[in-house]
Amino acid sequence: MESQIEKQEYNITVYTENQIGLLNRIAIIFSRRKLNIESLNTSPSEVNGIHRFNIVITETEEVVRKVARQLEKQIEVLKVYYNTNADVIWQEMALYKVPTDVIAEQVSVERLLREHGARAVVIRNDYTVFEATGHREETDKLVEVLQQYGLIEFVRSARVAIIKASDGFHSKLKEFEQREPGDEVVENQYLNNRDKVFTM
Amino acid sequence: MDTLEIQKDKTDAQQAKAVATLTGSQILLNGLIAEGVDTIFGYPGGAIMPIYDALYDYNDRLKHILVRHEQGATHAAQGYARTSGKVGVVFATSGPGATNLITGLADAQIDSTPMVCITGQVFAHLLGTDAFQETDVINITTPVTKWNYQVTDASEIEEVLAKAFYIASTGRPGPVLVDITKNAQIQMAEYFGYQKCDHVRSYKPKPEIRKSYIEQAAELINKAEKPFVLFGQGILLGNAEQEFKAFVEKSGIPSAWTILGAGAIPTDHPLNVGMLGMHGNYGPNVLTNECDVLIAIGMRFDDRVTGRLDKYAKQAKVIHLDIDPAEIDKNVKTTVPVWGDCKETLPMLTELVQQKTHDAWLQKFRDFAQQEMDQCIDAEINPKEGELSMGEVINQLNQLTNGDAVIVTDVGQHQMVACRYAKFNNTRSNITSGGLGTMGFALPAAIGAKFGAPDKDVVAVIGDGGFQMTLQELGTIMQSKVDVKIIILNNQFLGMVRQWQELFNDKRYSFVDITSPDFVALAKSYYIDGQRISERNQVKDALATMLEHKGPYLLEIMVKKENNVFPMVPQGCSVSEIRLK
Numbered sequence: 001m002e003s004q005i006e007k008q009e010y011n012i013t014v015y016t017e018n019q020i021g022l023l024n025r026i027a028i029i030f031s032r033r034k035l036n037i038e039s040l041n042t043s044p045s046e047v048n049g050i051h052r053f054n055i056v057i058t059e060t061e062e063v064v065r066k067v068a069r070q071l072e073k074q075i076e077v078l079k080v081y082y083n084t085n086a087d088v089i090w091q092e093m094a095l096y097k098v099p100t101d102v103i104a105e106q107v108s109v110e111r112l113l114r115e116h117g118a119r120a121v122v123i124r125n126d127y128t129v130f131e132a133t134g135h136r137e138e139t140d141k142l143v144e145v146l147q148q149y150g151l152i153e154f155v156r157s158a159r160v161a162i163i164k165a166s167d168g169f170h171s172k173l174k175e176f177e178q179r180e181p182g183d184e185v186v187e188n189q190y191l192n193n194r195d196k197v198f199t200m
Numbered sequence: 201m202d203t204l205e206i207q208k209d210k211t212d213a214q215q216a217k218a219v220a221t222l223t224g225s226q227i228l229l230n231g232l233i234a235e236g237v238d239t240i241f242g243y244p245g246g247a248i249m250p251i252y253d254a255l256y257d258y259n260d261r262l263k264h265i266l267v268r269h270e271q272g273a274t275h276a277a278q279g280y281a282r283t284s285g286k287v288g289v290v291f292a293t294s295g296p297g298a299t300n301l302i303t304g305l306a307d308a309q310i311d312s313t314p315m316v317c318i319t320g321q322v323f324a325h326l327l328g329t330d331a332f333q334e335t336d337v338i339n340i341t342t343p344v345t346k347w348n349y350q351v352t353d354a355s356e357i358e359e360v361l362a363k364a365f366y367i368a369s370t371g372r373p374g375p376v377l378v379d380i381t382k383n384a385q386i387q388m389a390e391y392f393g394y395q396k397c398d399h400v401r402s403y404k405p406k407p408e409i410r411k412s413y414i415e416q417a418a419e420l421i422n423k424a425e426k427p428f429v430l431f432g433q434g435i436l437l438g439n440a441e442q443e444f445k446a447f448v449e450k451s452g453i454p455s456a457w458t459i460l461g462a463g464a465i466p467t468d469h470p471l472n473v474g475m476l477g478m479h480g481n482y483g484p485n486v487l488t489n490e491c492d493v494l495i496a497i498g499m500r501f502d503d504r505v506t507g508r509l510d511k512y513a514k515q516a517k518v519i520h521l522d523i524d525p526a527e528i529d530k531n532v533k534t535t536v537p538v539w540g541d542c543k544e545t546l547p548m549l550t551e552l553v554q555q556k557t558h559d560a561w562l563q564k565f566r567d568f569a570q571q572e573m574d575q576c577i578d579a580e581i582n583p584k585e586g587e588l589s590m591g592e593v594i595n596q597l598n599q600l601t602n603g604d605a606v607i608v609t610d611v612g613q614h615q616m617v618a619c620r621y622a623k624f625n626n627t628r629s630n631i632t633s634g635g636l637g638t639m640g641f642a643l644p645a646a647i648g649a650k651f652g653a654p655d656k657d658v659v660a661v662i663g664d665g666g667f668q669m670t671l672q673e674l675g676t677i678m679q680s681k682v683d684v685k686i687i688i689l690n691n692q693f694l695g696m697v698r699q700w701q702e703l704f705n706d707k708r709y710s711f712v713d714i715t716s717p718d719f720v721a722l723a724k725s726y727y728i729d730g731q732r733i734s735e736r737n738q739v740k741d742a743l744a745t746m747l748e749h750k751g752p753y754l755l756e757i758m759v760k761k762e763n764n765v766f767p768m769v770p771q772g773c774s775v776s777e778i779r780l781k
């Protein structure tokens with residue numbers, strides 16, 4: 001019940017056809033409600049021709065559910081899931097540019113980087129670029145640390161997330177390709193969740 | 201076996217191949233004919249000229265109505281769609297032509313009206329260069345369309361058009377826009393004959409029905425002592441009027457309508473207890489907060505219906521039948537969601553509900569109706585003295601049309617009065633802008649409504665303000681000889697806003713005093729007959745003259761300047777706080 005009223009991070013996964021203009025159609029569903037998209041990633045999925053959006057917002061479950069339904073209503077959207085962080089495996093990647101001389105001089109920096117699981121991607125005379133992948137706190141922590149060593153540039157990618165309980169989209173897609181609905185339909189996640197809501 | 205079959209397929213395919221080589225424009229027009237389109241509302245311009253050039257040769261098969269403003273084309277297409285149940289079709293050029301469609305698209309989107317708009321666009325190689333009359337129509341229209349698509353190659357036209365009609369007309373209907381670059385209109389492409397679309401992989405027009413919810417709903421209904429049905433346009437859109445009537449009659453449940461649901465069952469039906477919402481009837485509003493089971497069918501709990509949500513039907517179990525899953529729990533939490541097409545779910549429900557009457561409960565609605573009649577309605581529809589009221593005009597109109605006319609209303613006090621008091625015997629006969637409340641809707645919508653229902657009397661009821669928003673469509677009525685009857689209820693005010701200023705802003709009448717031209721003379725200048733009246737004893741004859749007149753007619757009726765529409769649920773109040781005066 002708490003999750004209904006309290007805001008928290010939700011990972012919204014949207015499976016779509018690959019069509020120009022769809023990004024706008026999806027984005028305006030958020031902007032219309034004045035919801036801030038914290039992270040948005042688009043990528044192919046395991047199924048050829050099906051795209052996958054990972055969207056992160058901090059909101060109440062109720063708002064996220066309504067947004068998910070509006071998203072699913074769009075013609076080119078096949079399916080939408082939303083999950084809390086506990087329900088997904090997620091990662092973000094970050095790049096850090098640091099002056100090479102500082103690193104060369106200070107042995108402690110190398111240790112620090114190793115502790116944070118960062119690895120060098122490019123080493124030049126003037127600068128070195130490190131990459132670290134992890135959760136937000138982890139990549140943030142490294143920013144803090146590297147500030148002391150003259151961090152020149154920092155960038156972090158959008159979040160990618162995989163739903164722990166998902167079986168992937170291959171079998172789902174078969175249902176979508178079917179022209180006739182099956183006899184026994186319990187397909188919809190909202191419908192299935194209704195049991196909790198039904199309070200006679 | 202397999203190889204043989206493949207070979208056979210091949211020959212079929214080869215035979216079917218390239219029935220002809222046509223221009224993109226011709227492919228488009230052939231497609232429209234194949235979709236059963238007979239009427240197009242449009243306005244030409246540079247970027248759509250190839251389509252209009254092709255149309256020249258299709259004049260015998262496609263009727264094109266030249267409007268006076270593209271907004272008018274959209275509302276006409278809406279009116280057409282609403283009376284006929286078919287998809288309304290609009291043509292417009294790029295840039296300003298396309299931007300003029302926005303209001304109508306937004307109106308059709310919020311009122312679920314099936315419409316396909318075809319816009320011309322600059323040549324594909326000019327896209328993004330700020331070419332003459334280039335506007336980013338796809339992005340501008342995205343929030344106000346169910347689907348939109350830009351075609352840049354003639355070979356796409358057939359498939360995209362088929363998809364457009366399929367998406368516009370199925371599931372919860374809505375407007376679709378197809379933007380076609382000029383090169384695609386001119387380009388030649390092989391035409392294989394038109395293939396209608398019946399499946400889009402990522403689009404489920406209707407959610408699948410879950411039997412257990414029908415059973416749960418039936419159980420709730422069968423146990424209910426004070427059940428109450430709220431019905432909306434979903435019944436009309438689903439062509440489920442018969443199924444709805446069967447359900448209501450078997451279950452014996454009092455039923456009230458949203459403004460777009462009017463006519464789903466006749467006004468006089470004994471279980472039709474009236475209108476919901478801000479200016480709806482007394483009983484339906486008050487008893488919403490007394491019923492034990494609320495059954496919402498094809499309606500979406502708009503805030504004009506619910507008033508204050510946290511005081512709305514809190515005591516009731518709610519059953520919501522809707523084709524659009526996004527509507528379930530959007531505004532009102534449901535106890536049982538019955539997703540699906542009500543044409544299918546209603547008969548399933550009817551089978552499981554017990555045959556019943558709810559006499560005592562129904563009597564409550566009648567008691568409230570009597571109070572409303574005594575304290576509010578009677579003075580409005582049967583005034584004995586003073587200036588004319590809007591209600592008495594509608595009441596007189598009922599006597600002459602017997603409830604068989606199509607009534608098209610604009611937005612404001614006259615709309616509320618007309619919807620409250622007009623009698624509707626038939627479905628698809630109340631045409632109004634519900635969700636968007638678009639002033640200027642009625643005159644062009646009436647044109648479309650007449651093309652959609654040529655055998656019916658079409659009467660537009662419009663305010664002096666709203667009429668001045670789209671009055672140029674008198675030109676369309678003149679040129680295309682559209683037999684619509686226009687009633688202007690002239691209170692010399694932007695009445696509805698004035699009413700709010702009177703009630704809630706201490707009568708500080710801020711820019712609601714509106715002057716008008718001589719409407720009758722204006723109509724005359726378009727060769728449309730008409731007259732102005734202001735006396736009670738003229739009303740009946742004037743209405744009869746209007747209805748008997750062959751061809752379009754404009755009747756301006758001067759009504760009381762500062763009359764208010766009651767009952768009223770003031771904004772921010774609960775439905776039980778409805779005021780009778």
Ligand SMILES: Cc1ncc(C[n+]2csc(CCOP(=O)(O)OP(=O)(O)O)c2C)c(N)n1
Pocket residue numbers: 610611612613614615637638639640662663664665666667689691693694695696697
């Ligand atoms: C396009 C548009 N602009 C403004 C409004 C706000 N509005 C709602 S009702 C109304 C007054 C309408 O006046 P009139 O057409 O004279 O009708 P009446 O209320 O007097 O019957 C106004 C301005 C609107 N609904 N639509």
